[in-house]
Amino acid sequence: MATTATPGSRTIFRRPASHTGFWSWITTADHKKIGIMYGYTAFTFFILGGLEALLIRIQLAQPDSAFLSASEYNAMFTMHGTTMIFLFVMPVSAAFFNYLLPLMIGARDVAFPRMNAVSFWIFVFGGVFLYTSFLFGTTGPPAGGNLAEAASRLGSGPNGGWFGYAPNSGIRFSTGTVMDYWSIGLQILGLSSLISSINFIVTIFNMRAKGMKLLRMPVFVWMTTVVAFLLLFSLPIIAVALFMITFDRSFGTLFFDPSMGGDPILWQHFFWLFGHPEVYILILPAMGIVSEVLPTFSRKPLFGYPAVVFAGAAIGFMGFGVWAHHMFSSGVTPITQAAFGLSTMAIAIPTGIKIFNWIGTIWGGKVKLNTPMLFSLGFVGMFVIGGLSGVTHSIVPADWQQTDTYYIVAHFHYVLFGGAIFGLFSGLYYWFPKLTGRMYSEALGKVHFWVFFIGFNLTFGPMHWLGLNGMVRRTWVYAEETGLGPWNMAVTVGAFIIALGVLIFMINWSWSKRNGPIAPFDPWDARTLEWTMPSPTPEYNFAVNPVVTSLDDFWHKKYTEDSDGRPVRRPEAAALVAELEEVGLNPPAPIHLPNPSYYPFMVGLGMPMIGYGVIYRGAAWGIPLGIVGALIIIGSFIGWGVEPLEEPHEEHSDHADEPEPGDDHGEDA
Amino acid sequence: MADVAHTDGHHDVHESTGIDNRKLGMWVFLSSEFMFFGALISNYMLFKGRDYSAFVPAGQSVILPRELYDIPFTSVSSFVLLMSSLTMVLAHDALASGDQNRTRVWLAATGLLGSVFIGGQVFEFTEFVQQGMTLSTNPAASAFFVLTGFHGAHVFLGILMLLSLYGISKRQGGLTESQGLNVELVGLYWHFVDIIWIVIFTIVYLIP
Numbered sequence: 001m002a003t004t005a006t007p008g009s010r011t012i013f014r015r016p017a018s019h020t021g022f023w024s025w026i027t028t029a030d031h032k033k034i035g036i037m038y039g040y041t042a043f044t045f046f047i048l049g050g051l052e053a054l055l056i057r058i059q060l061a062q063p064d065s066a067f068l069s070a071s072e073y074n075a076m077f078t079m080h081g082t083t084m085i086f087l088f089v090m091p092v093s094a095a096f097f098n099y100l101l102p103l104m105i106g107a108r109d110v111a112f113p114r115m116n117a118v119s120f121w122i123f124v125f126g127g128v129f130l131y132t133s134f135l136f137g138t139t140g141p142p143a144g145g146n147l148a149e150a151a152s153r154l155g156s157g158p159n160g161g162w163f164g165y166a167p168n169s170g171i172r173f174s175t176g177t178v179m180d181y182w183s184i185g186l187q188i189l190g191l192s193s194l195i196s197s198i199n200f201i202v203t204i205f206n207m208r209a210k211g212m213k214l215l216r217m218p219v220f221v222w223m224t225t226v227v228a229f230l231l232l233f234s235l236p237i238i239a240v241a242l243f244m245i246t247f248d249r250s251f252g253t254l255f256f257d258p259s260m261g262g263d264p265i266l267w268q269h270f271f272w273l274f275g276h277p278e279v280y281i282l283i284l285p286a287m288g289i290v291s292e293v294l295p296t297f298s299r300k301p302l303f304g305y306p307a308v309v310f311a312g313a314a315i316g317f318m319g320f321g322v323w324a325h326h327m328f329s330s331g332v333t334p335i336t337q338a339a340f341g342l343s344t345m346a347i348a349i350p351t352g353i354k355i356f357n358w359i360g361t362i363w364g365g366k367v368k369l370n371t372p373m374l375f376s377l378g379f380v381g382m383f384v385i386g387g388l389s390g391v392t393h394s395i396v397p398a399d400w401q402q403t404d405t406y407y408i409v410a411h412f413h414y415v416l417f418g419g420a421i422f423g424l425f426s427g428l429y430y431w432f433p434k435l436t437g438r439m440y441s442e443a444l445g446k447v448h449f450w451v452f453f454i455g456f457n458l459t460f461g462p463m464h465w466l467g468l469n470g471m472v473r474r475t476w477v478y479a480e481e482t483g484l485g486p487w488n489m490a491v492t493v494g495a496f497i498i499a500l501g502v503l504i505f506m507i508n509w510s511w512s513k514r515n516g517p518i519a520p521f522d523p524w525d526a527r528t529l530e531w532t533m534p535s536p537t538p539e540y541n542f543a544v545n546p547v548v549t550s551l552d553d554f555w556h557k558k559y560t561e562d563s564d565g566r567p568v569r570r571p572e573a574a575a576l577v578a579e580l581e582e583v584g585l586n587p588p589a590p591i592h593l594p595n596p597s598y599y600p601f602m603v604g605l606g607m608p609m610i611g612y613g614v615i616y617r618g619a620a621w622g623i624p625l626g627i628v629g630a631l632i633i634i635g636s637f638i639g640w641g642v643e644p645l646e647e648p649h650e651e652h653s654d655h656a657d658e659p660e661p662g663d664d665h666g667e668d669a
Numbered sequence: 670m671a672d673v674a675h676t677d678g679h680h681d682v683h684e685s686t687g688i689d690n691r692k693l694g695m696w697v698f699l700s701s702e703f704m705f706f707g708a709l710i711s712n713y714m715l716f717k718g719r720d721y722s723a724f725v726p727a728g729q730s731v732i733l734p735r736e737l738y739d740i741p742f743t744s745v746s747s748f749v750l751l752m753s754s755l756t757m758v759l760a761h762d763a764l765a766s767g768d769q770n771r772t773r774v775w776l777a778a779t780g781l782l783g784s785v786f787i788g789g790q791v792f793e794f795t796e797f798v799q800q801g802m803t804l805s806t807n808p809a810a811s812a813f814f815v816l817t818g819f820h821g822a823h824v825f826l827g828i829l830m831l832l833s834l835y836g837i838s839k840r841q842g843g844l845t846e847s848q849g850l851n852v853e854l855v856g857l858y859w860h861f862v863d864i865i866w867i868v869i870f871t872i873v874y875l876i877p
Contacts, residue, residue, distance in 0.1 A: 206690050
């Protein structure tokens, strides 16, 4: 590992100086390390969310099951949704953004490296805070209710559903603390995403390689841009809504309490005004990944690049105008229903454009069916099914029938699992050589895909007709007479097949990471800038700042076209790649990197302390804890403001990876 | 705050907007803040005109924020906040002409005017509570307190930033060029908070 740090200067803490070991990860400001940490943390939450899903499916496998109590079931479906959305798909997308965005645009890091670390640590502490509800949370009896059963620890997670509808999530009907954990936990997670969205926007607009005009950026970068703007404008809305519910629950405001003149429908409007852009926040990164994978393995340029880019931007804009289709059965006026039904149909158009372009990309290409390609093709197919069932919701009378049934569950799992998660796995395999410098096992990867594909369709396919036959969401038992038992059993079997697929993936990943064959320099014969540097990526990224002259610049440097428009490898391509490899490992000039810092970790640490302070403000230690948390955050920012990003460079070494004199303050754990 | 990657020779190796990273970041952040206050203001608009007579005990009257406003008082505190934008500009101007002492004076003046505004808000809230309007009186009152309270919290954060700049300048005997940009950033934030107050004052206090 490279070491460029110089000894710490005047700050509150001595400046962390090590670049390897435990503390190097805690204090890092390197976008690649942060990306990797995002990935592993998110995957841990994926396992948790998956286990919750399996418990749900065991409960529903048979009619009148008593495997879980009602309160445990409530906690499971709430935390399954919350985890998969806020703690898996969003952060694993952030992992891709972090790792790849600077590489794809030819930058040495993001615009604000330490802010990037702040985003990560706030995310980690926010997620942990949310999950401590299972340790410390209480459900409490509803006012005047008779369900005063003492909930088990498993039943003491947040239990209001991932969209936390008021007044059910308000203090009258949820008298314990679990929904406080939920509302404050999401608030913390939202802050993390807001900070990273600002960071990504500035990075994209200010730090592209020379010659990389906006319309020469890879589609993945474009989708990152759209996602960042969606986050930027939708997160403040959910922040306000979460503040309102937190104030309702903790400080006696009356926003969502209908018995005092409050308006629970307002919660739905605020939530979905955030929540619908949110679904595009979840799917667009996967669309970006697929738009990189399909051309690479079809050995053709992306068909209609500008159309794909503008369709992505159009989805971003229109995503803010369709939220009320989640509320057709909530008593909104017929005019509203008609308007939002129409806008919902309209948003299918840009999505359809993308599907068309992806098919056009594969069409006539020399398709190579390896694991990333299989996952991307799976994405296209499954997303079409999910998209079409989505359009059926725009027909208002049909939607009334489908609301709160498993048909909805089937729909959004086809777009979010068949779509987002297939796309993300495609990306994990595609960039595995970049991350690790080794190749994964292609055989195991293909097995993973087919196990996933079969398990996925067995799980979520039958949910369509289960829902249309009247199986309702969020109900922990169903009667035998409904006849829903057999298909539910099939769904449960499917869920376990998916779990097997995840297991295969984990084995493949952890084995190949250490023992896989060493990856060649440009294993996929790809087109984007991250493949013009050695794998795994050196700490300084680009040894020489790249200059770009066209879209898919790397490809055009390697290939030309014959008279039929087929790619022909240039004779000088091999020499070019060899030169890139040589230069990539031996930067001609010293490269200054942002130094590590303790402060981002400290900022993250302060967040849950404020959360606990709000929840346990009645206890003697509650408010002091919150104040200490706030002081830690403020103090960290002040310390940060005084700490320079880079130490002054007195002595230049020839290579960035050569230890500088005086670097004996290593704190390797 | 001083958080910009490898500043040396930035613009000749990158395609960029030509705006400094930190400044662009602040603009992007403020665009998000517009949505934040937009949601809070629409929330208040939604609740302010509703009829809450069904939700108070018989014989009591509904207390709405607009019945308690002391417009002359709030006009004065609004004027104070607007003047703080002027002093902020003067601080920036002083720094541009290299006068570190004058910069500190105007930074302190801005913080002081902001504190006067916060003091006015504390007085106003106390007054309202004494007249019987609290967070829990009705949703309109809740919305009023949460909207103006969050604005006050933003002003408070701004004061903290101004004080930090003042402290750093005092300790070092002046601000470096990189720290000088922070004066501009805090200025952007401060003007934003002022603009939001103009909107709040107009929509919440002045328009019946």
